[in-house]
Amino acid sequence: MSYFEKILIANRGEIAVRVMRACREMGIRTVAVYSAADSRAMHVREADEAVMIGPAPASASYLNIAAIIAAARATGAAAIHPGYGFLSENAAFAEACADAGIVFIGPPPAAIRLMGSKIAAKEAVTAVDVPTIPGYQGAEQAPKKLLREAERIGFPVMIKAAAGGGGKGMRAVQDAGEFADALAAAQREALAAFGDATVFLEKLVVRPRHIEFQIMADQHGNVLHFGERECSIQRRHQKIIEEAPSAALAPELRAAMGSAAVRAAQAAHYVNAGTVEFMLDQAGRYYFLEMNTRLQVEHPVTEQVTGRDLVHLQIAVAAGQALPLTQADITPRGHSIEVRLYAEDPQTGLPATGPVLAFDPPRGPGIRLDGGVVAGDEVTMWYDPMIAKLIVTGSERPAAVARLRAALDDLALLGLTTNVPLLRQIAADERFIAGATFTDFLDDPRYHADLQSAQADFVAQPLGAQMVSINTARSVPIRPAVRLPLQAMLVAAAYAERAAQADAPSVKRSPWAAGALRSGSFSVRYEVAGAVHTVTLRDDPLHPGGFFALLDDVLVNLAGVPDDADASINAVRVATTGQIVLRQGTHQARLWAARRSTDGAMLVTDAQQTLVCMHPQPLDVDRAAQGDAAASGQRTITAPMAGTVIQVRVRAGETVAARQTLVILGAMKMEHNLTAPGPAKVRRVLCQTGDVVAGGATLVELETIAD
Numbered sequence: 001m002s003y004f005e006k007i008l009i010a011n012r013g014e015i016a017v018r019v020m021r022a023c024r025e026m027g028i029r030t031v032a033v034y035s036a037a038d039s040r041a042m043h044v045r046e047a048d049e050a051v052m053i054g055p056a057p058a059s060a061s062y063l064n065i066a067a068i069i070a071a072a073r074a075t076g077a078a079a080i081h082p083g084y085g086f087l088s089e090n091a092a093f094a095e096a097c098a099d100a101g102i103v104f105i106g107p108p109p110a111a112i113r114l115m116g117s118k119i120a121a122k123e124a125v126t127a128v129d130v131p132t133i134p135g136y137q138g139a140e141q142a143p144k145k146l147l148r149e150a151e152r153i154g155f156p157v158m159i160k161a162a163a164g165g166g167g168k169g170m171r172a173v174q175d176a177g178e179f180a181d182a183l184a185a186a187q188r189e190a191l192a193a194f195g196d197a198t199v200f201l202e203k204l205v206v207r208p209r210h211i212e213f214q215i216m217a218d219q220h221g222n223v224l225h226f227g228e229r230e231c232s233i234q235r236r237h238q239k240i241i242e243e244a245p246s247a248a249l250a251p252e253l254r255a256a257m258g259s260a261a262v263r264a265a266q267a268a269h270y271v272n273a274g275t276v277e278f279m280l281d282q283a284g285r286y287y288f289l290e291m292n293t294r295l296q297v298e299h300p301v302t303e304q305v306t307g308r309d310l311v312h313l314q315i316a317v318a319a320g321q322a323l324p325l326t327q328a329d330i331t332p333r334g335h336s337i338e339v340r341l342y343a344e345d346p347q348t349g350l351p352a353t354g355p356v357l358a359f360d361p362p363r364g365p366g367i368r369l370d371g372g373v374v375a376g377d378e379v380t381m382w383y384d385p386m387i388a389k390l391i392v393t394g395s396e397r398p399a400a401v402a403r404l405r406a407a408l409d410d411l412a413l414l415g416l417t418t419n420v421p422l423l424r425q426i427a428a429d430e431r432f433i434a435g436a437t438f439t440d441f442l443d444d445p446r447y448h449a450d451l452q453s454a455q456a457d458f459v460a461q462p463l464g465a466q467m468v469s470i471n472t473a474r475s476v477p478i479r480p481a482v483r484l485p486l487q488a489m490l491v492a493a494a495y496a497e498r499a500a501q502a503d504a505p506s507v508k509r510s511p512w513a514a515g516a517l518r519s520g521s522f523s524v525r526y527e528v529a530g531a532v533h534t535v536t537l538r539d540d541p542l543h544p545g546g547f548f549a550l551l552d553d554v555l556v557n558l559a560g561v562p563d564d565a566d567a568s569i570n571a572v573r574v575a576t577t578g579q580i581v582l583r584q585g586t587h588q589a590r591l592w593a594a595r596r597s598t599d600g601a602m603l604v605t606d607a608q609q610t611l612v613c614m615h616p617q618p619l620d621v622d623r624a625a626q627g628d629a630a631a632s633g634q635r636t637i638t639a640p641m642a643g644t645v646i647q648v649r650v651r652a653g654e655t656v657a658a659r660q661t662l663v664i665l666g667a668m669k670m671e672h673n674l675t676a677p678g679p680a681k682v683r684r685v686l687c688q689t690g691d692v693v694a695g696g697a698t699l700v701e702l703e704t705i706a707d
Contacts, residue, residue: 003319004028004078004103009043010068010093011083014372014388015295016043019081022311031075033068035061037382042372049075056382062086065093069100079103079318081311085384088294089116089164105318107293111268115291118162119200121268125288128263133279133287135202137162147179149201156204159183161190165290167237168193168670172204185664188646189671205279205287207438209248210234212277212292213261214302216313217270218323225258226302226310227332231277232437233426235349236670240419240442241426242298243337244305247397247435248280257286264291273299273314297340297389300370304336304393335400336393339408339423343385346422350640351385351667353695354378357415357594357603359387360579362407366393366400379416381642381667381695387418401433412579412592412607484589487556489611490526491549492580493602494535496593498522526602526613637674637700643667645691650700654682662700663687680704 007023008031009016020030020043032047037056044050051071054061061067063086072080080097082088082105091112097104106112115121119137126132135157136149150157150173159182161169169190171182183199191197214226230246231239249257261276268291275296277289299310308330317323343352355378361369371388379385392407394400405427411420426432431441521538533552540546549556580591593604602613646664650656656676663674680702687699 003315006031006048006075006077007079007081007105007315008033008068008072008075008077009047009081009083010062011081011086011088012038012041012043012062012372012383013386014370015083015085015297017046017372018370019083019311020046022309022315026312026315028315031071031077033062033071035382037380040377042374042377051075056380058086058383062383065090065096068093069096069102072097072102073100077102079105079315081105081314082294084294084297089292091116103318105272105314107268107270107272107274111270112293114268115270115274115293116163118160118290121291122288124267125260125264128267130260130264130267130288131286133202133205133289135200137200141198143180143183146183146199146201147176150179151176153201153203156206158202158204159186159199160202161186161194161196162198162200163190163194163196165292167234169199170237185671192646192666205281207282207440208232209246209280209437210239210277210289210439211246211249211257211280211286212275212296213258214296214299214310215261215265215270215274215276216310216317216323217265217272217274218317219271219320220322222323223262223265223270224323224325224327224330225261225276226306226308226330228254228257229296229298229301230437231298232439233432233441234439235442239298239340240423241337241339241432241437242301243335243397243400244301245332245335247437253284253286260286260288264288272317273310297386298338300368300389300391301336301338301393304368304391305332305334306330307333334393334395335397336391337400337404338389338391339404339427340389340419341387341411341413341423342419343379343387343416344419345417345640346419348640349419350672351381351670352379352417353381353385353642354417355415355597356387356413357596358412358579358592358605359414360412360592360607361388361390362410364407366403367391367407368393387413387416397435398433401427410607412590412605414592414594414603414605414610415596484591484606484609486528486611487549487551488582488589489591489604489606490528490533490535490551490613491537491556492582492591492593493526493604493611493613494522494524494537494549495580496604497524497595497602498537500595525616527616528611528613532616635677635680635702635704636698637662637676637702639665639693639695639697639699640672640674641665641667641695643672643693645687645689645693645699646671648685648687648689650682650685652682652685655705656680656682656702665693665699674699676702678704 003026006029009019010033023030029048032044032050033053034041034044034050035054035056038044053067053071054064080102087093089112091109094104094106094109094112114124122132122137135153156172156174159171159173169186171186173179173182186199187197190199210231211228212231213228215223217223227244228246228249229242229244231242233241257278264276265274273295275292278286279289280286303310344350356373356375359375368391369388373387390407392400392403394403408424408427521536523536525532525534536550537547540548580593582589591604591606593602595602600615604611643665646666648663650662658678659675661673661675665672665674683701683703685700687693
């Protein structure tokens, strides 16, 4: 087969790594581009060549068309794969590639423009009998005109950015009173994300499913669909879980929607990979939503059930080859589910940043991980906070759900706040198990309460009592919530800390560096949830390399197993993943530990829970002296993550009401409203529009007042 000798990947993170691995399988050399913030990123390490294209902001690097074209020319890349996001749906970029004599691995610029305009796209698909949602797609964008059209359509309505998707520039509006603020926010967000503030309106379909069809078209007029994906579980219009096939589609409906997807692609004279998205209402009616003119984040589930590598097909089609199959050759088998692992607060969905101190993903049959970071990497404020995609596949949906739950239970990650607790809650939900998923799935208030309860205090009990067998319910294996006792977590923290000290350059090398304790004992104090504990590790004279553990001078029934122990059990060690194994009799537990550089705290996880072990600090006299101010009701509004201040809506001396928006913060391509927790008077405003602020920075000081 004749492909390309070298391809430049104009992206970063997991999708850049995914494309590079496909290229390697096809014998194609790869070129990475990177910003100053990504000089040590995983995609840079994976590439055959790498070119720096600009500073950290995406606008100056990953969105810098001239710099990317120059990098392709300098390295002799014959083609560019844009991945998803960034320039993947930018017609000007596709044209710049063509002008430079470089193949763009994606659709023609005309197709990108047509389907990139939600308004023109709806007109095009309507002409080929693809159903669309009632709405307004006119050019007039005056707020009064848009409000009149919303009232004509009938509330509730959706405001959507005409030039993009992914939940950006999108607002659901329940009544006329909310419309003005929602419109202004949607237009700002659309302008920031896509450079175009144009919006359109659609009737809000209540409790729909989000179903999308993967299509692939070659340059010879062949257009095929590869079946559907169910993407209904979303938060803020961002997909969280995707699966193939959908539990909602009967064969007749699947065939009808697949045919509509093919007609939509043909109407755009489409080439390469794309996705046609539909809303499916509870009566079984489907409506065209949009077409994404690129590879989707969730493409792996389609690959798993069809056995077709979509990136391989993308490259072959871009090289001018005809699709090597027909529609009859595409027969999905089994069931596949993908979850997106994000660095974010699982309760609020707000992005998080920081270093990945330890990352040990699950492994086994039917488990695939498409990742963009490993231990030692960092998630920064500059880009999307996705860490990886976890994909599980089974012979049928119940088997895939069971595999997903087990895989999430086995995933260990330290250093970042992640959405894994939320994913576990979803996977255990009876509605999800039954396949009853709608776009309002996460509106259920119990998720907030359940996630809070997951942070409950540790229960001190023997380690052996925690070794719980797997039960079965609804034909889906369910592992009950397992909580290791506090003493086990503390012993693991002390073990890891002692190992880290022994491995430090200033400490003489010893048997500990190979996994065994040096002779004598090691003692450390930790503060956990306001209580201070002393952990002591003493070597076991009968088993060199083993140890006894004491908690607050009381022997705990946890023994360290020496490295030369029987091969049938895991030895106590600090592996490259930070893994530690503790043993009590025939029972043993795996844990992971790592030190947080910002404050020296030891973090320990068993993949189910994470314990933060702080080192007790001496009394801070200055902070103690300020206690009166805190007691008097003074409060602060802080930035939940690093970002840019989009708008400041209050001034010093102003009185504000509960839930009133004080500051709008832009971070990771989204706007976040920071609101007053209750009635208050603004004491000081410490930021202004355009400020770039760090996570935790104080933005507004308040003095609370009585209701």
